[in-house]
Every structure is written in C-alpha cells, then in structure tokens.
Amino acid sequence: MKHAFVPPADLEPLTRHPKAAAPGRHIALHHSTCFGCGDDVPLGLHLKVMAGEGLTVDAQMPVQDWMQGGPGVIHGGVLSAAFDEVMGTSPLLVGAPVVTVHLEVDFAKPIPLGSDLQFHARILGSERRKIYIDAIAHLGDPNAPVAGAHSVFVVIDVEKHFAEHFDKRVVL
Numbered sequence: 001m002k003h004a005f006v007p008p009a010d011l012e013p014l015t016r017h018p019k020a021a022a023p024g025r026h027i028a029l030h031h032s033t034c035f036g037c038g039d040d041v042p043l044g045l046h047l048k049v050m051a052g053e054g055l056t057v058d059a060q061m062p063v064q065d066w067m068q069g070g071p072g073v074i075h076g077g078v079l080s081a082a083f084d085e086v087m088g089t090s091p092l093l094v095g096a097p098v099v100t101v102h103l104e105v106d107f108a109k110p111i112p113l114g115s116d117l118q119f120h121a122r123i124l125g126s127e128r129r130k131i132y133i134d135a136i137a138h139l140g141d142p143n144a145p146v147a148g149a150h151s152v153f154v155v156i157d158v159e160k161h162f163a164e165h166f167d168k169r170v171v172l
C-alpha cells in the first residue's frame with residue numbers, strides 16, 4: 001500500500017513490560033466513557049484491543065450503519081478514530097501511557113458497511129518520549145489491507161496531563 005510516512009531509521013527498540021497483557025488478552029486500561037473503547041458510551045467504537053505477539057496488538061470492528069460516510073461505506077474519520085484507538089492502546093504493552101501527536105491514514109479500498117474490519121498494529125520503536133507505530137486494517141486477509149496508518153505518540157504523565165480537564169469529564 002502506498003504511504004508517505006518515513007519513520008526515523010534509528011529508532012530505539014522497546015521491550016514488553018513484564019506485566020503487559022499476555023498475547024490474546026484484552027488490554028483494558030482506558031476509561032469506560034472513552035469514544036474509542038468505553039463500554040458505557042451508547043455511540044462509540046467499543047473497540048477491544050487485544051495483545052498480540054511481541055509488540056503488536058489486534059482488534060476487530062463491525063462496520064455499522066451509523067459509521068457511514070460515502071453511500072454504503074465507512075466514513076474516513078471513523079476509520080481514523082479506530083486506528084488512533086488501536087495504535088494508542090499498544091504502548092501499554094511497554095508500560096507507557098501516551099497521547100497522539102501525529103496520525104496519518106492511507107485509504108486503499110472502500111470499506112463496506114456490514115463488513116468485519118480487522119486491525120493489526122505494531123510498535124516500531126521510540127525516540128526520546130515519542131513512540132512510532134504503524135497499523136493495517138483488512139477484511140480477513142492481512143496480505144490485502146484496505147487501509148493503513150502511521151502515527152507518533154508521546155509518553156505522558158497521565159495525572160499531570162489531564163489535571164486541568166479532569167473535573168469536566170463525562171460520567172454516564
């Protein structure tokens with residue numbers, strides 16, 4: 001798949017945290033009203049990101065009617081949000097809470113409503129506080145991706161980062 005993003009060639013390798021979720025287990029450390037992964041939001045992606053082998057994660061998302069952009073196909077922004085969630089969860093494998101600073105998405109094929117979209121993301125490495133990640137989405141054959149993404153996340157101190165906004169959080 002065509003893409004323009006070039007990660008730095010000299011990224012530091014990262015290693016799995018000893019307490020990281022085992023391959024095949026759900027990585028559950030975000031909050032229940034998150035648009036991407038929360039169980040308590042009526043309109044959300046409800047993604048369950050699963051630890052994979054090494055520094056990889058997997059997720060699956062049924063493409064529902066409300067996600068429509070062009071007639072009969074997924075909206076590019078919904079797909080981008082799903083990539084953000086899947087990739088943003090993966091640094092928990094290395095014990096690092098992050099926020100997104102950069103996200104690029106390549107749309108290779110129209111993705112029909114009603115399809116079962118699969119995601120696979122991998123951590124490429126780090127440079128200081130930045131973690132580079134890429135991902136693909138496919139409809140059953142990982143060798144035939146329908147979309148791809150590249151991202152840069154930055155490791156944060158969660159309490160400090162959200163201190164100013166925490167009181168405005170939505171609790172359902």
Ligand SMILES: CCCCC/C=C\C/C=C\C/C=C\C/C=C\CCCC(=O)SCCNC(=O)CCNC(=O)[C@H](O)C(C)(C)COP(=O)(O)OP(=O)(O)OC[C@H]1O[C@@H](n2cnc3c(N)ncnc32)[C@H](O)[C@@H]1OP(=O)(O)O
Pocket residue numbers: 029030031036084085086087088089092096097098099100101102127128129130152154156158162
């Ligand atoms: C109780 C509630 C708990 C909630 C917990 C939430 C999250 C964390 C926990 C776990 C994560 C689990 C699951 C997450 C799932 C999904 C993830 C969704 C993530 C999102 O959806 S999150 C929303 C959108 N996100 C933002 O809301 C970020 C806004 N942003 C900032 O808050 C600042 O930007 C900050 C703090 C990130 C950095 O600021 P700073 O002052 O600390 O540091 P600085 O500026 O030096 O940047 C450091 C290095 O990043 C480079 N850098 C900066 N910007 C760049 C860019 N655009 N492209 C390439 N590189 C960039 C610099 O160049 C430098 O690199 P270098 O080291 O090479 O100089």
